[in-house]
Amino acid sequence: MIRSNPGGLSQLAVIALLGSTLGACVTSRMENVRQEATGIAEGEGVVIMAKSYHLGNETEANFISCIGDSIGRGSSGLRVIPNREFVDALFPWFEPRTAPAETKGLPALMARPGVAETIREKGVRYIIWLDGDTDKVAGGGSMSCAAGPGGGGCFGFAWWQKDANYDATVWDLTGLEDAGTVSADVSGTSFLPAIVIPIPLIARTQAKACKGLADQLKLFIVSDESV
Amino acid sequence: MVFGGTKTPAMALTNGLANASIPTWEPGNLMSRWLKTIFVTILFATLSGCGGSKVMLHDPTIPEPLIDQMPITVVARFPEEFDNFVHEEQVIGKEKWTIDLGQANKLLFTQLFGSMFSDFSVIANDADARSLPIDALIEPSIDAFEFSVPNQSQTDEFAVWIRYRIKIFDNEGVQIANWPIAAYGKSQTTTFGGDNALRRAAVLAMRDAAALIIMQMDKETGISELSAARARQEEAPPTNLPAEENLQSTAAEEPPDDSL
Numbered sequence: 338m339i340r341s342n343p344g345g346l347s348q349l350a351v352i353a354l355l356g357s358t359l360g361a362c363v364t365s366r367m368e369n370v371r372q373e374a375t376g377i378a379e380g381e382g383v384v385i386m387a388k389s390y391h392l393g394n395e396t397e398a399n400f401i402s403c404i405g406d407s408i409g410r411g412s413s414g415l416r417v418i419p420n421r422e423f424v425d426a427l428f429p430w431f432e433p434r435t436a437p438a439e440t441k442g443l444p445a446l447m448a449r450p451g452v453a454e455t456i457r458e459k460g461v462r463y464i465i466w467l468d469g470d471t472d473k474v475a476g477g478g479s480m481s482c483a484a485g486p487g488g489g490g491c492f493g494f495a496w497w498q499k500d501a502n503y504d505a506t507v508w509d510l511t512g513l514e515d516a517g518t519v520s521a522d523v524s525g526t527s528f529l530p531a532i533v534i535p536i537p538l539i540a541r542t543q544a545k546a547c548k549g550l551a552d553q554l555k556l557f558i559v560s561d562e563s564v
Numbered sequence: 565m566v567f568g569g570t571k572t573p574a575m576a577l578t579n580g581l582a583n584a585s586i587p588t589w590e591p592g593n594l595m596s597r598w599l600k601t602i603f604v605t606i607l608f609a610t611l612s613g614c615g616g617s618k619v620m621l622h623d624p625t626i627p628e629p630l631i632d633q634m635p636i637t638v639v640a641r642f643p644e645e646f647d648n649f650v651h652e653e654q655v656i657g658k659e660k661w662t663i664d665l666g667q668a669n670k671l672l673f674t675q676l677f678g679s680m681f682s683d684f685s686v687i688a689n690d691a692d693a694r695s696l697p698i699d700a701l702i703e704p705s706i707d708a709f710e711f712s713v714p715n716q717s718q719t720d721e722f723a724v725w726i727r728y729r730i731k732i733f734d735n736e737g738v739q740i741a742n743w744p745i746a747a748y749g750k751s752q753t754t755t756f757g758g759d760n761a762l763r764r765a766a767v768l769a770m771r772d773a774a775a776l777i778i779m780q781m782d783k784e785t786g787i788s789e790l791s792a793a794r795a796r797q798e799e800a801p802p803t804n805l806p807a808e809e810n811l812q813s814t815a816a817e818e819p820p821d822d823s824l
Contacts, residue, residue, distance in 0.1 A: 390750055398752050428627035429775035433768075451630040 361540035363525040367553045371517040373509060375558050381462035382416030383408065383558065384423045388468040389433040395470040396503070400547060404467065404505070407551030415555060418459050426455050443513040456510055463558060464510060469503035471543040474524075480531050490533035498526045501546035505554055519557050521550040616660035619762045624668045626774050629679045634782065636699040636791040637683040643705050644689060646670040651709045655716055663711065663724075663766060673704050676774050680781070694737045699790040701733040707744065711762065714753055722762045723750040724769040730777070732785050734793070741785035747773035 377383075385405045388394040401420065409417040424431045430446055437446055447453045480493030501523040507516040525540025649665040678684045687693060693701040708727040714720050725748050732741040749768025751761040782788045 391748070425627040428629050429771070429778050430630065432771055432775040434772050435775050435779060449630065450632050455630065 361525065361527050361538040363523060363540045363542060363545050365521065365523040365545055365549055367519070367521050367549050369517060369519040369553055369557050371557070373512065373514050373516045375463075375507070375509065375516050375560060377415065377462055377558055380416075380460050382418050382460050383463040383465055384418045384459075384461050385420055385465050385467065386423075386431065386436070388466050389436055389438070391433045392438065394468055396467045397470060397543070400471070400503070400543060401467060403544070403547040404465070404551050404554070407547060408465075408555055413555055413559065415558060416460070418461055423459060423461065426459060427452060440508055440513060440515045443508070443510070447510075447513065461510060463516070464508045465554060466506045466508065467503060468506070469501070471499055471501040471546070474498050474500045478529075480529065480535070482531075491531035491535050492533070493531055495529040496526060498524065499540065499542040500524045501542045503546055503550055505550055507554070507557065517557065519550060519553045521546045521553070523549065616662065617759060617762075618662040618664065619759050619766075620664045620666065621668050621763050621766050622664075622666040624672060624767050624770055626672065626675055626771055629676075629774075629778055631680065631778055633682045634680060634788045634791075635682045636788060637697065638677060638681040638700045638702060638787075639685050639687045639693055639696060639698050640673060640677055640702045640704070641687050641689050641691065641693065642670050642673065643703070645706060646673075646704075649706065649709075651711075653711055653713075655713060659715075661711070661713055661762070663709075663762060665766070668766075668770070669704070669706065672770050672774065676777060677702065680778065693733070694735070696735075698735050699793075700735070700740075700787055701737075702787075703731040703733070705729050705731075711765065713758075713762070720753045721750050722753065722758075722765040723748065724762070724765040726766075726769045726773060728773055730781070730785070732787055734790055740790070741787070743781075743784050745773055745776055747776060 385401055385408070387396040387398075387401050405417045405420065408415050429435050430449065430452060437443055447456070476495070476497035478493065478495035480491055480495045482491040483489055501521065503521045505519045505521075507518070508514070509516045523542050523546040525542035525545065527540045528538040530536050530538075646669045647667055649669060650662065651665070652660060652662045654660045674686055687696070687701075705728065706726065707729050708725070711722065711724040713722055717723065725746065728745045728747065730741070730743045730745065731739055732743075733739050747769045749765045749770070749772055751764035751768060753761045
């Protein structure tokens with residue numbers, strides 16, 4: 338038995354209208370600064386590292402995984418050496434405390450026993466150092482929910498804005514030089530209107546930054562354009 | 565209310581309850597039972613958060629370091645706490661966290677020193693090393709162990725701080741170095757889950773200590789010179805000054821680290 342419910346329909350219409358009007362929005366900007374010519378040969382790969390937390394870096398572990406997965410995926414995917422495998426093979430020279438902060442530390446590092454040989458065996462041509470994080474920068478609105486024996490529901494409206502700012506610095510281990518930097522600045526605002534049922538309109542800020550940065554990094558590395 | 569003669573789930577439940585020796589049934593009774601059930605479930609879910617968590621870390625290993633071994637003969641003597649190290653942290657108003665390192669520190673230092681020195685062995689903690697043909701005796705210990713959980717730091721990270729102390733003695737039992745080491749590790753809950761994140765943070769702190777020891781030990785303590793000092797001591801006539809007077813490279817005591 339179906340009963341018409343004009344009140345319910347109007348609620349749905351309002352929610353749909355809100356959803357279409359206020360759909361989560363994301364703005365992004367990708368930039369790269371090239372310092373040296375790049376390129377990658379068969380058998381060569383990249384390793385994704387986070388800059389040291391001893392230096393205050395807060396890059397999320399899931400973002401590092403996401404970049405690694407995205408760079409390695411697809412027909413133009415690059416060979417990605419797992420981060421932990423690389424760090425373990427070169428212990429203790431890529432620990433958060435000991436990893437080189439600048440390329441000028443690379444010649445001394447490569448001169449240490451076994452380091453250059455291990456890097457060659459692993460086929461690592463580039464190290465990509467990630468720096469940055471995703472932060473909630475603003476938010477507002479209010480929402481209240483209540484439940485009782487007869488049912489429950491939420492009423493109100495909430496929103497929040499997240500900014501994802503990441504830099505990826507590419508080191509070429511062949512020339513022991515800084516090849517350049519790719520940056521991603523993504524800002525997304527999420528909305529949560531609720532008329533009985535909350536309708537989340539989530540801006541996937543970090544995911545957008547991951548995809549954008551990974552795509553740019555792939556182009557940056559395979560491109561043979563000169564400086 | 566029943567439509568078309570079919571039983572509602574509520575009726576079925578009611579029948580079940582009636583069979584379970586409930587003498588009378590009223591809608592109000594059933595509702596209050598549901599509410600009680602929900603209340604008790606919420607209560608258990610809430611209280612279980614206060615029960616505390618225990619994390620065990622009994623088999624930490626560090627990778628084989630890419631280093632040249634120092635050509636000296638070293639023994640290590642570990643304190644009793646290295647056999648079973650347990651640390652508890654009560655987060656005020658929240659849960660209690662316990663981390664049980666077991667023999668993790670003993671394993672770590674045995675593996676580390678075995679990689680660093682060409683001739684390394686462990687002696688009993690009541691053994692006298694002065695009668696042994698060695699260049700140095702190392703006695704590591706733990707000065708402090710602390711950790712923070714996300715509730716405390718208002719982040720999604722577990723962090724572990726370990727403050728080790730390394731004392732080094734020459735072959736005559738004279739202390740030549742007293743070196744404090746502050747190590748740090750952190751890990752995010754979103755990646756590893758609560759217990760695993762704390763375990764990972766502890767492992768990272770121990771790796772941090774190992775990396776620091778590999779990088780700085782000789783510079784801070786001058787341990788590699790003990791072999792040459794012993795050789796000189798053995799060659800020199802008995803009237804010469806004792807070897808320890810030539811070894812004043814004792815690591816300076818660093819001021820306490822406020823971060824611990």
